[in-house]
Amino acid sequence: MAFEDKKFMTRRMVCRQLALDGSVLDRLEELELIVPIRRPGRQRVYAHDDYERLRVYSVLVNELEVNGAGAEIILQMRARLMDAQQRMSRLLRHAHSRGLLDNLKEIFDALDE
16 A cells, blocks of 8 residues: 555555564654654654655665665755755845845856856
């Protein structure tokens, strides 16, 4: 069953679908790369964003043969890059709303000379 069919996936479903061991999920949770939602009875479920990070981890380890530590570093770098992209988008929207993009274009053009 694909993630799109559900709002959340249980730990067991994620492990089975992505061929991951529960200890991997525990480790990524310790590193705060995933943050499961705890339901009554302490059952952990995963939202789409966490599932996507786990899917990337699974591809890195199972298909690209990256070791676990390397996959963790790649996930951390990926998270930082995505954060930087979001901040840059906000900066550009703000600059655009204030009419500052023309000034930035002049600066970038000067750097290319």
